[in-house]
Amino acid sequence: MPAQSVDRPMPAPFSDYEIDAAYDEMFRAKGRPRPHYKHLYTQLLNLPPEELHRCKKEADLSFFNQGITFTVYGRTEGTEQIFPHDLLPRIITSSEWATIERGLTQRITALNLFLADVYHEGRILKDRVIPGETIYTCKHFRRQMHGVKVPRDVYVSVVGTDLIRLPDGRFVVLEDNLRVPSGVSYMLTSRKVMKQIFPALFRKCGVRPIEQYSQALFSTLRSLAPEGRSTIVLLTPGIYNSAYFEHAFLARQMGIELVEGRDLVVHDNKVYMRTTSGLQRVDVIYRRVDDDFVDPLAFRADSSLGVAGLFNAYRAGNVVLANALGTGVADDKAIYSYVPKIIRYYLGEEPIVDNVETFLMTDRAQREHVCANLDKYVVKAVGESGGYGMLIGPHSSRAQQDEFRDKIMADPRNYIAQPTLTLSAAPCFMNGRIEPRHVDLRPYVLFGEKVTIVPGGLTRVALRKGSLVVNSSQGGGSKDTWVLQN
Amino acid sequence: MLSRVADSLYWMSRYFERADHCARVLEANYILMLNPSKVSTEERWLRIMTSLGIPETAEGIDPQLAMIKLTSDPDNEASIVSCISESRENAGQVREQISSEMWERLNRLYHYVTQANSRLETDSDPLRLVAAVREGSYMFRGVTASTMSHGEGWQFIQLGKYMERSCALPVLLDAYFSTAGQADDLDWVGLLASCAAFESYCKVYTADLKPQSLAEFLLLNPEFPYSVRYAIERMNEAIAAIRKTSFTHETGRIERIAGRLRSFLAYAQITDIMAGGLPRYLNSVIEQCKSLHAAVHEVYIDYPIQSALEA
Numbered sequence: 001m002p003a004q005s006v007d008r009p010m011p012a013p014f015s016d017y018e019i020d021a022a023y024d025e026m027f028r029a030k031g032r033p034r035p036h037y038k039h040l041y042t043q044l045l046n047l048p049p050e051e052l053h054r055c056k057k058e059a060d061l062s063f064f065n066q067g068i069t070f071t072v073y074g075r076t077e078g079t080e081q082i083f084p085h086d087l088l089p090r091i092i093t094s095s096e097w098a099t100i101e102r103g104l105t106q107r108i109t110a111l112n113l114f115l116a117d118v119y120h121e122g123r124i125l126k127d128r129v130i131p132g133e134t135i136y137t138c139k140h141f142r143r144q145m146h147g148v149k150v151p152r153d154v155y156v157s158v159v160g161t162d163l164i165r166l167p168d169g170r171f172v173v174l175e176d177n178l179r180v181p182s183g184v185s186y187m188l189t190s191r192k193v194m195k196q197i198f199p200a201l202f203r204k205c206g207v208r209p210i211e212q213y214s215q216a217l218f219s220t221l222r223s224l225a226p227e228g229r230s231t232i233v234l235l236t237p238g239i240y241n242s243a244y245f246e247h248a249f250l251a252r253q254m255g256i257e258l259v260e261g262r263d264l265v266v267h268d269n270k271v272y273m274r275t276t277s278g279l280q281r282v283d284v285i286y287r288r289v290d291d292d293f294v295d296p297l298a299f300r301a302d303s304s305l306g307v308a309g310l311f312n313a314y315r316a317g318n319v320v321l322a323n324a325l326g327t328g329v330a331d332d333k334a335i336y337s338y339v340p341k342i343i344r345y346y347l348g349e350e351p352i353v354d355n356v357e358t359f360l361m362t363d364r365a366q367r368e369h370v371c372a373n374l375d376k377y378v379v380k381a382v383g384e385s386g387g388y389g390m391l392i393g394p395h396s397s398r399a400q401q402d403e404f405r406d407k408i409m410a411d412p413r414n415y416i417a418q419p420t421l422t423l424s425a426a427p428c429f430m431n432g433r434i435e436p437r438h439v440d441l442r443p444y445v446l447f448g449e450k451v452t453i454v455p456g457g458l459t460r461v462a463l464r465k466g467s468l469v470v471n472s473s474q475g476g477g478s479k480d481t482w483v484l485q486n
Numbered sequence: 487m488l489s490r491v492a493d494s495l496y497w498m499s500r501y502f503e504r505a506d507h508c509a510r511v512l513e514a515n516y517i518l519m520l521n522p523s524k525v526s527t528e529e530r531w532l533r534i535m536t537s538l539g540i541p542e543t544a545e546g547i548d549p550q551l552a553m554i555k556l557t558s559d560p561d562n563e564a565s566i567v568s569c570i571s572e573s574r575e576n577a578g579q580v581r582e583q584i585s586s587e588m589w590e591r592l593n594r595l596y597h598y599v600t601q602a603n604s605r606l607e608t609d610s611d612p613l614r615l616v617a618a619v620r621e622g623s624y625m626f627r628g629v630t631a632s633t634m635s636h637g638e639g640w641q642f643i644q645l646g647k648y649m650e651r652s653c654a655l656p657v658l659l660d661a662y663f664s665t666a667g668q669a670d671d672l673d674w675v676g677l678l679a680s681c682a683a684f685e686s687y688c689k690v691y692t693a694d695l696k697p698q699s700l701a702e703f704l705l706l707n708p709e710f711p712y713s714v715r716y717a718i719e720r721m722n723e724a725i726a727a728i729r730k731t732s733f734t735h736e737t738g739r740i741e742r743i744a745g746r747l748r749s750f751l752a753y754a755q756i757t758d759i760m761a762g763g764l765p766r767y768l769n770s771v772i773e774q775c776k777s778l779h780a781a782v783h784e785v786y787i788d789y790p791i792q793s794a795l796e797a
Contacts, residue, residue, distance in 0.1 A: 065590050239578050248581035258582045263488050265791055274489045276638065276786045277732030278794040 005029045011045055013052070013434045014427075023167050023424040024436060025090060036093050036484055039204045044088075044434065052429060055197050056087050062193050068186070068245060083186055084477030087429045089194060090439060090459040091205070097455055097483045100163065100171055103353030104443060105451045106343060108159055111178065111330045112447065113346040115155035118329060119145045129345050130338050134362075137413050138335065139383040140179070140328025142291060144298060148315055148324075151224045152448070155324040158217070158286075159445040160184070160458075163353070165424035172354045174421075174440065176339070178323065178331040180288050183458045184444050185246035186478050188213060188253075191456075194480045206485035208455040213444065214253035217286075220448035221254075224320045225284045233257045233273065235264070235287040235294075237305045247288050261289070266309030269316040284320040291325050333382040333416045334360055357419055361412040370417040371408060374401040377417040379408070392468065394420050423468055428461060428479070438462045440470050441481065455483035487732065491580050492642045493787045498576035498584075499646030502592075502626065505569035507654050508538055509619040512556060514679030516613060518672055519549075525668055537661035537680070539654070540564050553612045558599065566619055567599045585633040588626065595622035638731040645724040645782070648717040652775050655681070655714045656768035659704060663697065663764055671695050677704075681712035701764060702756035714771060715751040721778070722748050728786070736785045736793075743781055747774045 008031030010017050019027055026037045033041040044052075063082045092100075117124050118135060125132040135141055160181030162174045191210055195202060221232050236247035238260050251258035263273050264282065272279035287294060293303040298311035313319045329335060337358035340351045359366040359377070370377050374393050381389035391404045408415045425436035443457035459481045460470035470476040515534050519527065528547045535542040538556070559565045574596045577584055598618060634640050662669065662677045674695040678684040681704060690707070691699045707713040722744050729737045750771070759767045 065594060066586065245581070252582035257488055257491075258580075259488060260490065263490050267791070267795060274789075274791075274794075275732065276487050276489055276492050276728070278789075279791070 005032065008032060013044065013049060013432075016433050016435060017427065018436065020425075021167055022422045022436075022438065023165050023169050025165075025424055025426040025439070036091050039201060040089065040091065043198075043201055049432060052087065053432065056429060059085060059087060059193050059197060062196070063189070066189065068189050084461075084463060085186075085190060085193075086437075086461055086463075086477055086479040087197070088427050088434070089198075089201075089480045089482045090426045090441075091482045091484065092441075094208075094484050094486050096171070099352065100443060101453050101455075103171075103173075103351070104159075104161055104445050104453055106347065106349060106352050107161070107173070107176070107339065108156065108445050108447050108451060110343040110346050111159075111176065111339070112153065112155050114342045115324070115327060115330055116150075116153045117346075119155075119326065120147065124342070124345055127345070129341050130335070134334055134338075134413075135329060138329045138332045140291065140326065140332060142326030142329075144311065144315075145324070145326040149317065150324045151226070151320055154224060154322075154447055156327050156330070157220050157224065157322045157447050159447070160442045161445060163441045163443070164356075164421060165441075167422055167424075170354070171441070172356050173339075174356055175333065175336060176331045177442075178327040180290060180323070181442075181444070182243040182246055182288075183442060183460075183478075184213060185243075185249040187444070187456060187458045187481070189249070190478060190480045205482060207482045208485055210454040210456040213454045214250060216446055216452045216454065217250065218254045218256075220446040220452065221284050221286055221322055223448035224322055226320070229281075229283040231280065231282050232284040232286065233259045233282050235259055235261070235285050235289055237261075237289050237293070241288075243288065250286075256286075261304070261306045264307040264310070266307060266313050269309070269313045269318050271307070271310065271313050271319045282319060284322065286322050291328060294321070294325065328383070333358070333380050334362070334413065337416065356421060359417040361408050361415045361417065366417075367408065367412060371405050374405060376420060378420050379404050379415055379417045381414055382416055383414070392420065395468075420468075423462070423470075426459070426461070426479070428463075430463075435465070437465070438468050438470065439479070456481045487638045487642075489787045489789075491583055491639070493783075494576045494579040495583065495639050495642040496646040496649075496782075498573050498580070499643040500650040501569045501573035501576065502623065503647045503650035504564075504654070505566045505573065505619060506623040507651070508556060508564070508566050508569065509616040509623070510682060511538060511658070511680040512553070513613065513616040513620065515676055516553070516616070518676045518679070521672060523672060524670065525665075525673070529665075533661050533665055537658040538564060539657045557612055557615055560600075566616070570596050570599050570619075580639075583639050585629070587629045587633045591622070591626045591629050595619065595626065598622065638728055641724045641727045641731075645721055645728070648720045648724070649775060649779060651712070651717040652714055652721065653772055655704060655712065655717070656771045659701065660765055660768050663701065666697055669697075674700055683710060683712055686710050698756055698760060701760070705759070706751060706754060706756060708752075718744075718748055718751055725782075732786070736789075740778070740781045740785055743774065743778045747771070747778060750774065 005028055007029050010031050019030055026033055026041070028034055060082065063085060068083060114124065124130055125135065156178045158181060160177040160183060162177065163171045164174045165171050187210065222230055225232065233256055234247055234251045236244060236258055238244065248258055257273065259273055265272050265274065265279065271282045273282055289305050292300045294306040295308065295310040296303045296306055297308050314321055336355065337360060340355055343349060343351045359370050361367045361370065374391070375396070377393045379391040384390070391400060393401070423438040423440055426439045427434050428437040439459050439461050441457050441459050443453055446452040459479045461477045461479055462468055462470045463475055463477045511534060515530070519530055523530070527549055531547045531549060531552050532542060555562050556565055558567050560567055562568060574592050577589060577592050581589060599615070630643065658680060662673070674697070675684060677700060678687050683704065687700070687703050690703060703710065703713065705714050708715055708719065710716055725740055725744050729741070
C-alpha cells in the first residue's frame with residue numbers, strides 16, 4: 001500500500017470526519033488531504049472554531065440582507081428561504097476542469113446538431129440510431145417547431161449540466177438541463193461573499209474568475225440577434241417564480257429589461273414592450289418561462305404568463321427565443337441514454353465525459369430486471385426535474401416500490417432507471433464540526449457564436465447526512481466551486 | 487422604461503412616504519401626549535387617526551391598542567408595517583431597476599418592522615419603533631439619492647413621494663384646523679413636529695404660534711420640504727423630466743393639470759384662503775392631485791395599445 005494512502009489521525013475540527021466508499025473531494029485517506037486542498041486544510045486547522053462560526057453567520061446574514069432567496073412550492077404562496085450555503089469551497093484542479101470543459105463543449109455541440117436534425121430532416125431517425133417513437137412520444141417534443149429556422153442553428157444557448165463524480169474519481173453526466181436551467185446567480189453571489197470571507201485563501205490558491213458570466217451570456221444572446229437590431233429582454237414568470245431573484249439579478253447584471261408576459265404585446269407578428277414612451281420593438285427574448293406557458297394561443301391556453309401571438313412572431317423570424325422552443329426533447333431522460341450515440345453519430349468522436357448507465361423501461365428485458373430489483377435502482381420520471389417524481393431504491397419503503405412498479409407498468413415510456421450511484425463527498429461545516437456531505441456539480445455552458453464555459457459552477461450539497469438528493473427544493477444547499485489556475 | 491416598472495417605482499415610493507409620514511405623526515404626538523391637556527386622550531387619538539385619513543370614532547379608543555394598530559398591525563392597511571410591506575412588494579417587482587443598496591435598506595427595515603410585533607411590550611417600545619422607521623427612511627432616501635441614476639425611474643420615485651406628501655399634508659392640516667377651537671400651543675407644536683417643521687417654522691415666524699402663520703408655512707412656503715407648495719413644485723419638475731425622456735403625444739394633459747395646481751399654490755395668499763374657507767381650499771388641492779395621478783396613469787402606464795401604434 002503506498003504511504004500516501006495510509007490513514008493518519010484526523011486533527012480537530014476534522015475529528016468526526018468519516019471516509020467511506022464515496023470519492024472524497026478533500027482526502028485521499030484519513031489525515032491525508034489531496035495536494036490542491038492543502039491550503040484550505042491548513043487554514044481550517046489554524047482557524048479557531050468560533051472564527052468559523054463567525055464567518056458562517058456573516059455569510060448567512062449577507063445572503064439574507066441581499067434577499068438571496070428562493071421560493072418553496074407546495075406551501076403558502078411566496079415562502080421565501082435563504083438558499084442554504086456551505087462555507088467551505090469545493091476545489092477542482094485545472095486538469096480535471098480541462099476534461100470537463102472539452103466534454104461539455106462536445107456534448108452541447110452534438111445536442112444542438114441533434115435538435116436541428118430532429119426538427120428538420122430527421123436523419124438520425126431514418127438511420128435508425130434512435131427509434132422515432134422515442135422522439136415523438138416525448139412530452140417535450142414540440143411538433144409546432146418542425147421546419148422552424150432558428151438563428152445560427154443554435155437551439156440551446158444556455159445549458160446547466162449536472163455532473164457527479166464516481167468512486168473512481170471520474171466525472172460523469174447525470175442529466176442535461178436544456179430548457180430553462182437555473183442556479184447561476186447563486187454561483188455568482190456565493191463567490192462574492194466567499195471573497196469577503198476568505199481573501200487570503202483566494203490569493204494563495206489562485207482561483208480562476210467566474211465574474212465574467214453575465215457579459216458572456218449577454219454576448220451569447222447578442223450573437224443570436226438579427227443584423228442591426230439588438231433589443232434583448234429577459235422574460236420572467238414573475239415574482240412568485242422560485243428563480244425570480246435570479247432573473248432580476250441577471251437582467252441587472254446585463255443591463256437589459258426584465259419583462260413579464262403582460263409587458264409584451266404582439267402586433268403584426270412583431271413583438272413590442274409597453275414602455276412609458278410607447279411601444280418598443282423587442283428582438284431577442286431570453287425566456288425563463290417554460291415552453292408550455294410562452295404563448296396561450298400556441299400552447300397551454302390557460303397560461304397567463306405568456307404572450308398571445310408570440311409563437312407566430314417567432315415562426316415568422318421576427319423575434320429570437322433563447323433557448324429555442326422544444327429543446328426539452330434532448331434532455332428527456334430516455335433520450336439521455338442515447339447521447340453517447342448522438343455524439344458518435346454527428347461528430348464521429350467518442351464521448352469525453354461519460355453517461356451514467358441507464359435502463360429504458362420501454363425495453364422488456366431491462367424493465368423486468370429493474371422491477372425485480374427496485375431496491376437497488378433510482379427510478380426517474382423522464383420529463384421531470386428538480387428531484388420531483390423519483391424513487392431512490394435503497395432509501396425507499398416496500399409501499400413506495402410497489403407504487404413505482406405500478407406506475408412503470410402503466411406508462412413505461414415515462415420512466416428510466418439508473419443504478420444507485422454514490423456521489424462524491426466534500427467537507428462541509430455542520431453545527432460546529434466539519435463533516436462530509438454528498439455533492440454534485442452543475443457548470444453552465446453558453447453557446448452562441450462560440451461555446452463559453454466559465455470555470456466553476458454550482459456545487460450542490462445534500463445537507464442531510466447520507467442523503468444523495470442535492471436539489472434545492474428537497475433540502476439541498478450549495479457551496480462555492482473553485483477551479484484552480486494550475 | 488417599462489410602464490409596469492414605472493408604476494411599481496411610483497407605488498414603492500408612495501407607500502414608503504406613507505409609512506414615513508405615519509411614523510412622524512405618531513412620534514410627535516406620542517411624546518406630546520405625555521403632557522396633560524384640556525383635550526381628552528381619546529379625542530387626541532381621534533385627531534391622530536383623522537389626520538392620517540383613518541375613519542374612527544372617539545368612543546372606545548384604547549391608546550395602547552391604537553398605537554399597535556397604527557404601527558404593527560398587518561391587518562390594518564394603513565399601519566406602518568403594511569405600508570413598508572407594500573413598498574417592499576413593489577420594490578421586489580423591480581429588483582433589477584433599483585440599486586442593490588436600496589433593496590438591502592428596504593429589506594432590513596421590512597424585517598425590522600415585521601418582527602416588531604413581539605417587541606411592542608414595554609411602554610417605550612412603540613417610540614423606539616417609530617424612531618427606527620424614521621431613521622430607516624432617512625437611510626433609504628439617502629441611499630436612493632446617492633446610488634441610483636437620476637434618470638426616468640428616479641423621477642417616478644420623486645413623483646410618487648411628492649404626490650403622497652401633497653395628498654397627506656392637506657388631510658393633516660384639515661384634522662388640526664377643524665378642531666382649532668380647543669387647541670392650545672402644545673397642539674400646534676404637535677402639528678409642526680408631525681412635519682418635522684418646528685425649527686424651520688421658528689426661523690421664519692419666531693416661536694409665535696399663530697394658526698394662520700402655521701397654515702401659511704405648511705401650505706405655501708416654497709423652501710420647506712414638508713410644505714404642500716414645495717411638494718407640488720417638485721412634482722412639476724419630475725413631470726417635466728419624465729416628459730423629456732419619454733415623449734408621448736398626450737403629455738400636454740398632465741402638464742396642464744400640474745401647472746394649474748402649481749399656480750393654485752404659488753399665487754395664493756393665506757388671507758384669501760382663510761377667508762374663503764381653509765377646508766374648501768384643502769379639498770381642492772386633494773382633488774387636483776387625484777386628477778393628476780389619474781392623468782399620469784392613463785398616459786404613461788395604462789394607455790390603449792391602439793393609440794400607441796398610431797403614434
